[in-house]
Amino acid sequence: MSSAPxxxxxxxxxxxxxLKELVAQLPDYDYLYLGDNARAPYGTRSYDTVYQFxxxxxxxxxxxxxxxxxxxxxxxSAKALRTIQQQDLPRIDAQRRVLGVIRPSVEAVGALSQHRAVGVLGTxxxxxxQSYVIEIQxxxxxxxxxQQACPMWVPLVENGQYDSRGADYFVEENIQHLLAQNADxxxxILGCTHYPLLIHKIKQFLPEGVNVVSQGQIVAPSLADYLKRHPQMEQNCxxxxxxxxxxxxxAAIFEQHAAIFFGQSVQARKVHVPSVSVFHTSQD
Structure with a gap:
């Protein structure tokens, strides 16, 4: 196979x-980022819809x-990855790979948690x-x-309010609800890739000494390890x-928001993602 991003x-x-962490830790590789912004958010959609998209x-x-x-x-990763890996890749191309962000995040907590009590903040x-619960167990x-659902955090971030007093209120409230389940x-785990923009507030309202697992910092070294263990795939990148x-x-709207998340200006191109025939559903 020819090399590709x-x-x-x-x-x-x-x-x-x-992506920001991938580029920082693995700068030599090429990357092609695709945001399905026209159909976002995925968080409230059904399993089948998330899988299809x-x-x-x-x-x-x-x-x-x-x-x-x-x-x-x-x-x-929670609603589509397993089905794509197990049922779709064998018929599409068994040589290609799709990886998610949940497993690497879970692997990191074993050495971090002394009290064996882990919290998950997510959509x-x-x-x-229950993906984090299942994988950790x-x-x-x-x-x-x-676990604690934080339904307001993504809207706050995407509307540029991640450093606002309103963000203080919702971050503190959700963290209190999480800690009320077990003070130990x-x-x-920050179970949403938007949440690093709130990390200073999250750490502000968490007790001192609590470990915060931010996915970019975990996924990048995990990918480096994966490529080291799979030299053929590494050669294809x-x-x-x-x-x-x-x-x-x-594209213009994407570029405006992307600069906040990526930390620098980007140039984007609008594309049309065609529908595909789905032979399986995520309930299989």
């Missing part, structure tokens, strides 16, 4: 916080030549999926997991240090 997908802008975007990135795609989206969709059955929580940004919505 690493595909990075998110329903909107949050995945740019993951995610599969369409993955296949679009495959059509651009990507051999490896990172789902830099918790909702897509309603991610929390309801698989790897660390002695860890108790406590010593590690908290082009290395020119180039970045390209695609959106399914207005």
């Amino acid at each position: 690493i595909g990075v997908f998110d329903s909107g802008y949050g995945g740019l916080t993951v 995610t599969l369409e975007c993955v296949q679009y990135l495959f059509a651009q030549g990507c051999q490896l795609v990172i789902l830099a989206c918790n909702t897509a 309603t969709g991610t929390v309801n999926s 698989k790897l660390f059955p002695d860890i108790h997991v406590y 929580i010593d590690t908290v 082009s290395k020119n240090g180039k970045l390209h940004f695609l959106t399914t919505d207005d």
Whole structure:
């Protein structure tokens, strides 16, 4: 297979916080980012809808030549990744790979939590999926997991209010609800890629000494390890240090918001992601 960029997908802008860390830690690789902004948010959509949309975007990135795609989206990782890996990749192309952000985040908490009490802050969709609970129990059955949905955090971030007094109110309220479940929580996973923009407020309202797991900082070294263990895939990833940004919505609007998440200005192109025939649903 010819070399191609690493595909990075998110329903909107949050995945740019993951891409930012990928570029910082693995700068030699090429990356192709796709934000499905026209159909965002995914967090409140059904399993089948998230699966359908995610599969369409993955296949679009495959059509651009990507051999490896990172789902830099918790909702897509929770509701679509397993079905795509197990049922769709064998019929599409068994040599390609799709990875998510939940498993690397889970792997990190084992060494961090001394009290074996871990909190998850996420969207309603991610929390309801129980994906973090399931994955943590698989790897660390002695860890108790406590979740808190934070439905206002993404709107605050996307409307540029992540440093506002209103953000203070909602961040403090949700963290109090989480800690009320168990005061011994010593590690908290930020289960949404938007949340790093709120990290200073999150740390402000968490007790001193609580570990905060931010996904970009976890996913980047995890990807480096994956590529080291899979040299054939590593050879299929082009290395020119180039970045390209695609959106399914207005490019100018994407560029305006993306600069906040990515930390620098970007140039984007609007694309149309065609619907695909789905042979399986996420309920299979």
